[in-house]
Structures are given as C-alpha cells and as structure tokens.
Amino acid sequence: MKKYRGRIILVLAAVILCVVFLWPTYKDYSYRKTLSALTGEDSLKYFEEHRDKIMSAHAKRMKLGLDLQGGMRVVLEVDVLQMLEDMAKNKDDNFYTIMKELRAETAGSEFDVVSAFVKKFQDRGISLRRYYGSVRDSEEKIVDMLKSEAEKGVDRAIEIVRNRIDQYGVSEPTIQKQGGKRIIVELPGVKDEAEVTELLRGTAKLEFKLVKDPQITYKVMDAIDKYLAGKTENDSLAAPSTLSQKDTLSRNALSELTGGQSIAREDTSKEAQFFREHPFYTYVIPDQNGSGDGYVKAKDKDRVARLLEREDVKRLLPPDFQFVWTQKPQKFRDGSEYYQLIAVRATPELTGGVITDAMQSVDPEDNRPIVNMEMNSEGAREWARITGANIGKRIAIILDNACYSAPVVQQKITGGRSRITGMETPNEARLLEIVLKAGALPAPVTIIEKRTVGPSLGEDSIRSGMTSLIIAFIITIFFMILYYNNAGSVADFALLFNVLFILGVMAAFQATLTLPGIAGIVLTIGMAVDANVLINERIREELQAGKTLRAAIDAGYTKAFSAIFDSNITTFFTGIILYQFGTGPVQGFALTLMIGIVATMFSAIVITRVVFDMMVDYGFKPNFG
Amino acid sequence: MRLLKKTNINFLGARKICYAISGALVLVGILSLIFGGLDFGIDFRGGTELIVKFSNPIEVSEIRSALDKVGLGRSEIKLYGGEGTMFLIRTTEQGEGNIISDKIKETLQKGFPTNAFEVLREDKIGPKIGKELRLDALYAVLWSLVAILIYVAFRFKYTFGIGAVVALMHDVLTTFAFLTIINQLFPALNVEITQEVIAAFLTIIGVSVNDTVVIFDRIRENLKLHRSLPLMDVMNQSVNETLSRTIITNGTIFIVLLVLLLFGGEVLRGFALTLTFGTITGTYSTIYIASSFVLDFTNYMGKRKKKS
Numbered sequence: 010m011k012k013y014r015g016r017i018i019l020v021l022a023a024v025i026l027c028v029v030f031l032w033p034t035y036k037d038y039s040y041r042k043t044l045s046a047l048t049g050e051d052s053l054k055y056f057e058e059h060r061d062k063i064m065s066a067h068a069k070r071m072k073l074g075l076d077l078q079g080g081m082r083v084v085l086e087v088d089v090l091q092m093l094e095d096m097a098k099n100k101d102d103n104f105y106t107i108m109k110e111l112r113a114e115t116a117g118s119e120f121d122v123v124s125a126f127v128k129k130f131q132d133r134g135i136s137l138r139r140y141y142g143s144v145r146d147s148e149e150k151i152v153d154m155l156k157s158e159a160e161k162g163v164d165r166a167i168e169i170v171r172n173r174i175d176q177y178g179v180s181e182p183t184i185q186k187q188g189g190k191r192i193i194v195e196l197p198g199v200k201d202e203a204e205v206t207e208l209l210r211g212t213a214k215l216e217f218k219l220v221k222d223p224q225i226t227y228k229v230m231d232a233i234d235k236y237l238a239g240k241t242e243n244d245s246l247a248a249p250s251t252l253s254q255k256d257t258l259s260r261n262a263l264s265e266l267t268g269g270q271s272i273a274r275e276d277t278s279k280e281a282q283f284f285r286e287h288p289f290y291t292y293v294i295p296d297q298n299g300s301g302d303g304y305v306k307a308k309d310k311d312r313v314a315r316l317l318e319r320e321d322v323k324r325l326l327p328p329d330f331q332f333v334w335t336q337k338p339q340k341f342r343d344g345s346e347y348y349q350l351i352a353v354r355a356t357p358e359l360t361g362g363v364i365t366d367a368m369q370s371v372d373p374e375d376n377r378p379i380v381n382m383e384m385n386s387e388g389a390r391e392w393a394r395i396t397g398a399n400i401g402k403r404i405a406i407i408l409d410n411a412c413y414s415a416p417v418v419q420q421k422i423t424g425g426r427s428r429i430t431g432m433e434t435p436n437e438a439r440l441l442e443i444v445l446k447a448g449a450l451p452a453p454v455t456i457i458e459k460r461t462v463g464p465s466l467g468e469d470s471i472r473s474g475m476t477s478l479i480i481a482f483i484i485t486i487f488f489m490i491l492y493y494n495n496a497g498s499v500a501d502f503a504l505l506f507n508v509l510f511i512l513g514v515m516a517a518f519q520a521t522l523t524l525p526g527i528a529g530i531v532l533t534i535g536m537a538v539d540a541n542v543l544i545n546e547r548i549r550e551e552l553q554a555g556k557t558l559r560a561a562i563d564a565g566y567t568k569a570f571s572a573i574f575d576s577n578i579t580t581f582f583t584g585i586i587l588y589q590f591g592t593g594p595v596q597g598f599a600l601t602l603m604i605g606i607v608a609t610m611f612s613a614i615v616i617t618r619v620v621f622d623m624m625v626d627y628g629f630k631p632n633f634g
Numbered sequence: 635m636r637l638l639k640k641t642n643i644n645f646l647g648a649r650k651i652c653y654a655i656s657g658a659l660v661l662v663g664i665l666s667l668i669f670g671g672l673d674f675g676i677d678f679r680g681g682t683e684l685i686v687k688f689s690n691p692i693e694v695s696e697i698r699s700a701l702d703k704v705g706l707g708r709s710e711i712k713l714y715g716g717e718g719t720m721f722l723i724r725t726t727e728q729g730e731g732n733i734i735s736d737k738i739k740e741t742l743q744k745g746f747p748t749n750a751f752e753v754l755r756e757d758k759i760g761p762k763i764g765k766e767l768r769l770d771a772l773y774a775v776l777w778s779l780v781a782i783l784i785y786v787a788f789r790f791k792y793t794f795g796i797g798a799v800v801a802l803m804h805d806v807l808t809t810f811a812f813l814t815i816i817n818q819l820f821p822a823l824n825v826e827i828t829q830e831v832i833a834a835f836l837t838i839i840g841v842s843v844n845d846t847v848v849i850f851d852r853i854r855e856n857l858k859l860h861r862s863l864p865l866m867d868v869m870n871q872s873v874n875e876t877l878s879r880t881i882i883t884n885g886t887i888f889i890v891l892l893v894l895l896l897f898g899g900e901v902l903r904g905f906a907l908t909l910t911f912g913t914i915t916g917t918y919s920t921i922y923i924a925s926s927f928v929l930d931f932t933n934y935m936g937k938r939k940k941k942s
Contacts, residue, residue: 076901084763202756206732457760466685466754466901473899480897481890488886492637525830528894528902532909535890536841539883543848546879572851575789576844582781583840587833590774595833602837634636 016619023611024506027513033069034516040066071516072181073197074523076594077471079464080197083209085454087166087190089122089159092453095360096158097140104140107133121189123159127152163190166454170194170209179205192454195593202461209456215361215444217395218353220403220415221330223301226352230303232325234289237316289316293350300403303350307338310348331355336411351412353405358395361408363388365425367445369438372430378438380429382445389425397421408444474527481531482508485538493545494634499620500541503612507537510608511601523597533605539576540613543569549633558630562621566614573613577606637881641874645921646866646929652922656804662814663807671814675828676757678771680764681726682734685755686742691718692749700745704737712824715900720754722824728761771832775806778839786843790850793928798846801924805842805915806835812911825904834908841909842916845884846924852876853925865932869925884917 040063044052056063075082094100094108107129114125130137137151138144146154167184170192174182183195199205284291292313293303305313316322317332326332331353338346366383384392395404396418405415406429416429432438485504489497511530515522548565556564581603588599624631666672676683694711701707701723709725727734735756742751779799787795817825852872860868873880891913895906 086762203732203736456758458763459756459758461753461756463752463754463756465687465752470899470901473897473902477894477897477902481893484889484893485886488889492882524901525833525905528898528905531890531894531898532837532887535887536844536883538886539844539848539879542879542883542886546876546882550875568855572848575785575851576847579782579785579843579847580840582785583778583836583843586774586778586781587836590770590836591829591833595829598830598833598837602840 013619013623016615020506020616020619023510023513026517027509030513030516031071031509033066034071036062036066037070071512072519072521073467073471074521074526074594074597075195075197075460075467076462076524077467077474077522078197079200079462079467080195081199081202081205081462082458082460082593083194083196083206083456084187084458085166085170085192085194085209086457087163087192088453088455089162089190090126092159092162093123093126093155096155096362099140103133103135107135123152123156127155160189163192167192170454174208191457198464199461200464206456206459209454214408214410214453215364216357216407217359217361218331218333218355218357218405218407219395219399220405221301221352221354222402223299225327225330226301227295229326229330229352230289230293230295233322234287236322236325237288238286296349301352304347305350307346307348310334310338313350329355333405333407333410333412336408336413349412351405351415353407353412357407358404359388359391361445363391364445367442369435369442371435377430378432378435380432380438380441380445382427382429384425384427386425389423392425392427393421393423396427406441406444413444414441470524474524478527478531478534481534485534489538489541492634493541494632496545496548496621496631496633499617499624499631500538500545500613502620503541503616504534504537506616507533507605507608507612510612511604514604514608515601520600521597522601523594525594526597526601529598529601529605533602533609536580537605537609537613540569540573540609541617543572544613544617545633552633559625562618562625562631566618570614573610577610581606636878638878641877642870643874643877644870645873646870646926649922649926649929652918652926656808656919656923659808659811660804663809663811666810666814667807672810672817673826674764674768675826675831676724676759677829678764678768678827679726680759680761681724681728682738682759683722683724683755683757684735684738684753685714685720685722686751687754688719688721688746688749688751690749692721692746694721696746697721697723697742700741701738703745704741706734706738706741709738713822714824732758734758767829771829774832774836775839778836779803782839782843786847786850790854793931794850794924797924797927797931798843798850800927801846801919802839802842804919804923805838805912808915808919809835809838809908809912812915813908816907823903823907825907828904830902830905831908834905834912837909838912838916841887841913842919845880845916846920848879849873849876849920849925853928866929869929873921873925880917880920884913888913 040059044056044063047055090108090111097104111122111126111129127137137148137155138146142151142154163186167186170184174184174194174196179196179199181197183193185193187193194209196205292309293305296302296304314334333351333353335349335351338348340346363384364382365385365388366381368381370379370381371377372379399418400420401418403415403417405412407413414429414431416431429441432441482504486501489500489504491497493500508530511533514520515526544565547569548561551561551564551568552558584599584603584606588596588603591599621631694713697711698707698709701709701711706725706727709723709727711724712722714720714722723738725734725738729737735758739753779802782802783795783799785795786798813825813831816823849872852875853869856868856872856875857865860871863871888910891906891910894902895910898906
C-alpha cells in the first residue's frame with residue numbers, strides 16, 4: 010500500500026478539489042430548479058430565506074458563454090483621431106486639412122494613429138506647439154503628452170462604458186480592453202438590444218454650456234410658436250382634436266409646481282383653439298419662474314424633439330443657440346413626467362477633459378447632497394474667467410447632449426475647486442459625480458462589431474451540446490470495454506476523471522463554458538482514449554513477447570510515454586495558438602482542448618497506472634483483451 | 635477483442651499512387667482557395683447577419699421579395715435547420731448602428747404580419763474586423779505549422795519536422811477541397827468559413843500531428859533497434875506495429891466527431907464536418923505524406939551523396 014500512497018493522495022486531492030470547485034455550479038443549478046418549481050410568493054419566500062447561499066452559489070458557478078445563455082457582445086473602438094482634434098486649440102485650416110487626410114488614410118486599418126498624426130505634422134514642417142501645450146514645451150514633450158492622452162482616453166472610455174452599463178443594470182457584464190483602442194463588452198442575458206446599443210454608442214462628451222438669457226429664450230420660443238401657428242393648417246404636427254381631462258389636470262399640476270398662476274380648467278374647444286393659436290406652447294410649457302426652461306410631457310418629448318430638428322424651425326434659432334433636454338424626466342406629485350427643454354449657447358464654455366476629480370459629498374451645514382469638482386490648472390484658469398463673468402447665471406452640465414444639471418453660478422471660482430449644490434437626493438449627486446468623472450473622456454467610440462444571441466438559440470445549443478457529449482461518452486465507454494476487457498474499464502474510469510478534471514479546472518479558473526467548449530470536451534473524450542490505447546497496445550505487445558504481466562505493464566508505460574508526451578504537446582501548441590487567435594466561443598474551445606490534454610496525460614499516466622499496479626499486487630489480474 | 639492479427643502490409647509501396655490522389659486533391663484545395671470556392675462567413679466579410687425563426691413555414695422567395703422592396707433583395711437568404719421556419723439573412727451592406735438589422739426586422743414584420751418571428755441571432759461586423767480576422771486566421775495556421783516544425787525537428791530529425799509540416803499542409807488543403815466539394819454538391823448544408831471552421835482547421839493540425847508523432851516515435855525506436863534494415867522496411871514495420879492503435883484511436887475520434895456532426899446542432903455543423911474529414915485525411919497523411927516524404931527525401935539525399 011505504501012508505494013501507492015503518494016499517488017493515491019494526489020489523485021484523491023485532485024478529485025476533491027474538482028468537486029469543491031464544481032459544488033457551487035451544482036448548487037446554483039439545484040437552487041434555480043427549486044425556485045422555478047415554486048410559484049409566486051413561495052419562490053420569493055424561498056429566495057429570501059436562502060438569499061446569501063443562492064447568491065454566493067450563483068457568483069461562484071461556472072459561467073456559460075453568450076452563445077449558450079444568450080446575450081450581446083459588442084466591440085467598441087475609440088476614435089483617437091477625433092480625440093486629438095478635440096484636444097487641439099487654435100485649430101486653423103491647415104489643421105483641418107491634415108485631419109481630413111488622416112481620416113481617409115487611417116480608415117479601416119489598425120495602426121498607431123498618434124504616430125501617423127505626429128508624422129503628418131512633421132512632414133509639413135508644422136509645429137505641434139501651435140495646437141497643443143504651451144510655447145515653451147518641447148515637441149517631444151507634446152508628442153509624449155498626446156500618446157499618453159490617447160492611451161488614457163481608452164481607459165476612460167472603459168470607465169464610462171462601465172458606468173453606463175452599471176447604471177443600466179446588467180448582471181455580470183464583462184468589459185475588457187483589447188489592443189490599443191478597443192473595448193470588448195459582453196452583456197449576458199440582455200434582451201433589449203437597441204437600448205443597449207444606444208447606451209454604448211453615445212460619444213460621451215461632457216460640456217459646460219452657458220444657459221441663455223431667459224428673455225432671449227422666450228423670444229425664440231415665441232417666434233417658433235408664431236411660425237408654427239401660421240402653418241398649422243397643413244402641418245405634420247398632429248392636432249390633438251380632443252385633449253383629455255387628464256392632460257388638462259396635469260397641466261394644472263405643472264403650473265402649480267412651476268409657481269405660476271393656475272390655468273383655469275378649459276373646455277375642449279378652448280384647448281383646440283389654444284392649439285391652433287399656440288401649437289408650440291401646447292407641448293412646451295414655459296417655466297413660470299422665468300428661468301427660461303420649457304416643460305415638455307415625457308410622451309411629447311419625441312414629437313417636440315423632431316420638431317426642433319426640422320430645418321425650417323432650426324432657421325428660426327439665433328446663431329450659437331441650442332436647445333438641450335434634461336437627461337431624465339422630472340416626476341411631479343400627480344405622477345406626470347416632464348422633461349425640461351433648456352436653451353444654451355451652442356459653443357461650450359469648457360469641455361469635461363479639464364476635470365480631474367469629482368466627488369459626491371454632503372454639505373456639513375444643511376446635510377444636503379453636494380458634488381465637489383476639481384479641475385486641472387488650465388481648466389481652473391478658464392473656469393475662473395467663465396464663472397467670474399457669469400455670476401447669477403446658470404451653467405448647464407451636459408453629457409452626450411443630455412443636461413444633467415444646470416446650477417446657478419454663485420461666485421467667481423478660482424483654484425478650480427467647485428461645489429455643486431441643489432441636488433434633491435444623494436442618488437442625484439452620485440449620478441452627477443459619475444457624469445463629471447466620465448465626462449473627462451473627450452473621445453467618441455464607435456461600434457465595430459456586435460453579436461446578439463437569443464436565449465432560445467442558447468438553450469438549443471446547450472441541449473445539442475450536452476446530447477453529443479453524453480452519446481459520445483457512452484459509445485466510447487462501451488467500445489473500450491469491448492475491446493480491452495477489464496483494462497478497458499480502467500481506461501473508462503480514467504476517462505470519467507478526465508471529464509471531471511476539465512470541468513473542475515474550468516470552474517476553478519472561473520472560465521466560461523461555450524458551445525465550441527463543449528465540442529472541445531467531446532473531442533477530448535475521443536482523443537483521451539489515445540493515451541490509453543497507446544499504453545494498452547504496448548502492454549499487449551510486451552505480453553506477446555513473453556514478458557510477465559508486471560514487467561509488461563512497466564515496459565508498456567515506459568515505452569508509450571514518449572509517444573504520449575510528444576504527440577500531446579504538439580496538439581497543445583495548436584491549442585495555445587488557437588486561444589490567442591480566437592474570440593469568445595473559439596477561445597472556449599481552445600481552453601477545454603488544452604485542459605483536456607493535461608487532464609488526459611495525468612489520468613492516463615498516473616491514475617490508470619496506480620489502478621493496474623494495485624490490481625496486480627492484490628491479485629485481480631488486469632486483462633488486456 | 636482484437637481487430638487485427640499481426641500484419642505485414644507494404645504500406646509505403648503504394649505511396650506513388652497516393653501522391654497522385656493527394657496531389658489532385660491539394661490542387662483542388664489551392665484552386666478553391668484562390669478562386670473563392672468557399673464562402674467566407676459573416677465574421678470574415680463584415681456586414682449584418684440575422685437568424686430568424688418564424689412561427690409558420692415560409693418560402694425563401696417570399697422573404698426575398700419582401701426585402702427587395704427596401705433595397706436589400708441582394709441579401710443572402712438561406713434556409714437554416716430542417717424545419718422550414720428558420721432562415722439566415724445576410725447582407726454585406728454596412729450601415730450606422732442598427733440601421734440594417736432594424737430595416738430587415740421591420741420589413742419582415744410588415745411583410746408577414748400574421749407570421750410572427752423571433753430573432754435567434756444577430757451579428758453586425760464592421761469591415762475592419764473582417765479583414766483583421768482573415769489575417770489573424772492565416773497567421774494562426776502559419777504559426778501552428780512553424781511551432782510544430784520546430785518541435786518535431788528538435789525531438790526527431792529535421793526531415794521528420796518537414797515531413798510532418800508537409801503532411802499538415804496537405805491535410806489543411808485537402809480538407810479545404812473536401813469542404814468545397816461538399817458545398818458544391820449540397821449547398822443546403824451552408825458550409826462556409828466561419829471562426830469555428832478555422833478553429834476546426836487548427837484542431838486538424840493538432841490531431842493530425844498527434845497521429846504523425848506517434849508513428850514517428852515508433853520509427854525512431856525501431857531505427858535504433860534495427861540499424862541494418864533499410865529505412866522503408868523500418869517504416870513499414872512501424873506502421874504495421876502501430877496499425878491497430880491507429881485504427882482504434884482514429885476510429886474513436888471519428889465516431890465521436892460523427893456524434894457531434896449528427897447531434898451537435900446547426901451551429902457546430904461546419905466545425906464537426908471539417909474535423910470529421912480532417913481526421914480521415916490526418917490519419918492517411920501520417921503514412922502517405924509524412925512518412926513517405928521522410929523516406930523519399932532521405933533516399934534522395936542518400937543518392938546525391940553517393941554521386942558526389
């Protein structure tokens with residue numbers, strides 16, 4: 010017994026480890042089965058009672074790939090060139106010409122954009138100092154700065170994508186950086202594809218824009234209203250022939266909230282007349298406090314947005330004038346939801362790149378949520394000028410063209426440290442913090458690859474993958490016993506461990522099981538037989554040559570080893586290369602193949618050997634058929 | 635149980651005929667590679683691909699005429715699976731965001747209001763990615779061959795290394811030829827080059843070299859034991875000695891892959907088909923390409939030495 014002890018302990022330890030690692034996967038599966046068997050309240054109750062256990066099993070289970078559980082995979086690319094353009098100051102015609110050329114040249118290729126950019130300027134003998142840094146900076150310093158900014162831009166893009174996804178609430182998303190400027194986002198179980206695409210596609214630009222003087226805004230709104238009134242007859246703007254009572258009521262609620270005098274209950278005909286005379290104000294209710302903001306019902310937002318996009322309406326806007334929407338509708342007491350339409354200067358005062366930090370906090374005096382924002386020295390200088398010149402005015406904080414907040418400037422802010430107040434809840438402050446931080450990304454991203462697998466295809470794939478696995482396993486097992494007698498059952502025993510090891514190692518490394526991954530296990534079952542066949546054939550040969558059973562087993566293992574080792578290691582090479590080359594599902598295949606090879610060598614050389622040695626010692630003669 | 639008694643077949647004697655057969659297949663493979671005998675899948679081409687499942691059977695032509703109205707009539711539309719309700723719709727048209735797939739979905743919704751459909755899979759690949767993946771696939775195959783050449787040459791002899799790699803190239807090309815022929819004969823099987831098929835090609839390389847190395851190992855051993863025997867006899871003896879192992883191992887792998895082909899579902903079909911054929915050619919090439927190459931090359935070098 011003693012001479013096997015080491016090896017037996019090794020095998021047992023491996024088995025126990027695999028079982029330990031696979032246990033959460035099993036528990037997760039059984040919990041889910043139990044939960045789906047229970048209905049309504051029972052399942053909720055069961056979940057509450059076992060909450061911690063269920064969650065921990067779920068977190069530690071073996072993950073399934075998107076091809077098996079359904080979901081979305083998106084590859085984003087950061088537009089470094091756009092980023093460089095955004096960073097430049099004093100852009101002139103020369104700059105734009107070069108940009109245009111670069112855009113054409115770098116399209117469709119994956120090379121170092123910053124280097125190409127720098128080279129282009131150097132070829133033309135134009136100093137980069139003209140657009141970046143200060144006059145005293147050396148050319149090299151600017152190049153280094155651009156390179157590091159480009160790199161940081163990608164990191165920030167990852168951060169903003171993560172923020173957005175977290176806000177959206179996807180469970181277990183994976184977000185990885187690939188190469189220099191790509192981000193791979195995997196969202197398991199996501200069904201509303203269009204919404205997520207929108208979420209990821211935004212250019213993530215934070216801007217500070219000065220809110221227009223209310224007097225100007227009202228004039229513009231009046232102009233639009235008048236213009237539309239003159240066109241109502243044949244306008245595409247659907248005339249609300251009858252406005253329901255409820256609409257009128259919520260209008261009252263709004264006017265009450267915006268502090269104006271309440272609009273008397275009007276009858277339907279009056280509403281219709283109001284619409285004819287004031288088509289714009291039917292949908293956009295100006296703030297009665299005189300802030301210049303317009304309130305638009307959530308359901309009317311698209312309609313008004315479309316209207317404002319029309320060329321003829323756009324022509325009515327003064328230069329450098331723009332309407333932006335609030336990011337979320339505001340909820341009023343009666344449950345109605347209104348977006349705010351805010352008029353701002355189109356040219357941003359400052360972009361988010363200057364922000365170095367933002368932190369949600371609480372005002373020590375009145376315990377209200379606040380956000381502290383810090384800027385770099387360059388931003389701080391600008392900020393002092395902007396705030397100094399606009400005391401008492403509002404500055405809108407705009408991310409991806411959605412206004413998150415429009416605080417009033419209380420005083421000139423020097424030193425770059427600002428405090429933003431006026432948030433209702435800590436949650437609002439948290440959101441603003443994210444926005445300010447994320448806004449430090451002056452780079453747009455584009456989706457260059459997108460794959461969606463529906464959940465039903467995933468279920469089909471699991472079923473067909475598992476069916477193949479089981480059938481392949483059964484056929485192989487019977488064949489081995491048939492061909493090698495009880496030596497065959499020893500090989501089968503090893504095969505069983507083999508599959509256990511593959512799954513155990515995958516679980517231990519939190520690897521993801523994909524459909525090609527299952528195919529890899531199926532293939533491993535076929536290939537794992539090889540090591541046993543090599544050994545058993547050798548032992549047969551040695552027995553035929555007249556050796557004793559023990560000597561034949563010894564010689565068989567020794568002589569077969571080099572073939573097993575060399576043949577498996579070459580296959581392992583292709584596994585490594587496949588893993589490097591492949592994406593998602595294919596990597597899953599490469600992974601199971603590689604783990605399978607290691608498991609095969611271990612089970613064929615260690616496990617079967619121990620079994621044969623013990624059989625011989627204890628008098629159960631192994632029969633090699 | 636025993637499949638074979640001790641055999642003494644002159645395998646390598648028949649190698650000249652096999653050169654001809656292999657040569658022809660390799661030629662088909664090369665021609666197919668040059669003239670695009672096999673379609674590249676969406677991964678390598680870029681574009682938008684949808685797999686939809688209707689609740690009731692419908693004809694490809696109906697879908698095509700619906701898509702024709704929105705200018706997508708040139709899309710590839712194939713029956714997917716055997717039920718007549720699943721279709722693969724693919725276009726290489728590029729559009730911003732979801733425009734193309736939304737257009738397709740909208741068209742199908744409007745065109746067949748009474749026949750609801752579910753989107754099983756949706757892929758959108760930018761043109762950049764397709765080009766990169768094609769290069770990556772090529773590099774992956776080349777690097778595998780290089781790694782194997784170095785390892786086998788190091789563990790055996792350099793002629794063995796070259797022999798192994800020649801055999802592997804043969805396997806890749808003949809499998810390519812096989813897929814092309816299958817694609818021409820049974821277009822309904824939708825055989826095309828996807829990432830999974832490339833993975834299968836790399837696996838063929840792995841499995842085939844596995845087989846080659848086992849026989850090389852035996853040749854290496856027998857060369858030490860029988861120094862006086864001519865190389866051809868040693869090789870024949872080695873192939874004969876390992877014959878039952880060759881049949882059993884590759885037979886098992888073949889059966890297992892057949893199971894995958896039959897039960898693995900639509901997604902894995904191209905993968906399983908490629909591997910199944912690859913196992914056959916891999917087994918064959920071990921004897922008739924790898925070993926034969928080593929034999930003929932060694933003889934050729936020997937003759938040259940004598941002459942000089």
